[in-house]
Amino acid sequence: MIRLEDxxxxxxxxxxxxxxxxxxxxxxxxxxxxxxxIGSNGAGKSTLLGAVTGETPMVxxxxxxxxxxxTRQTVDQRANQCARVFQDPLAGTCGDLSIEExxxxxxxxxxxxxxxxxxxxxxxxCSKSVSAF
Numbered sequence: 001m002i003r004l005e006d007x008x009x010x011x012x013x014x015x016x017x018x019x020x021x022x023x024x025x026x027x028x029x030x031x032x033x034x035x036x037x038i039g040s041n042g043a044g045k046s047t048l049l050g051a052v053t054g055e056t057p058m059v060x061x062x063x064x065x066x067x068x069x070x071t072r073q074t075v076d077q078r079a080n081q082c083a084r085v086f087q088d089p090l091a092g093t094c095g096d097l098s099i100e101e102x103x104x105x106x107x108x109x110x111x112x113x114x115x116x117x118x119x120x121x122x123x124x125x126c127s128k129s130v131s132a133f
Contacts (some may be wrong), residue, residue, distance in 0.1 A: 001028070001031045001066055001067065002030075002063075002064070002082070003027070003062075003064040004025055004026060004028075004062075005060075005062040005064070006024050006026060006060060006062070007027075007048070007051050007058060007070070008022055008060035008061050009021045009022040009051055009057070009058050009059065010059045013059065017023055022048060024061075025061070037049075049084055051063065052065075052082060053075060053078060055075055057083075058071070061077075065078070065082055068081070089125070
């Protein structure tokens with residue numbers, strides 16, 4: 001379950017370019033449910049997802065995943081509960097790897113948290129040295 005409570009995101013706060021992108025958004029997505037967010041360019045779809053994953057700083061509100069408050073957690077800390085696929089297929093992936101190899105990275109990272117699998121990946125250079133052991 002994902003619950004958003006009074007999510008507020010403001011870009012460039014306190015400047016002449018201040019833009020209140022999200023103003024008190026409340027949303028609950030029950031477990032095993034799918035949600036489609038539709039809107040025009042600049043409507044706040046990516047900003048909302050960024051608030052959930054921790055990539056977009058919020059000025060107010062709370063993000064709860066499975067009833068755990070993750071609002072103050074970093075992107076890395078939240079990765080155990082949620083992840084995202086970027087619109088740009090090269091963002092958040094290793095361009096030198098196949099789709100299957102990129103997906104294997106995510107699988108191994110999740111399994112390594114549980115201690116069942118570790119991967120040797122040179123993410124900095126995105127080399128094709130993907131191996132699980």
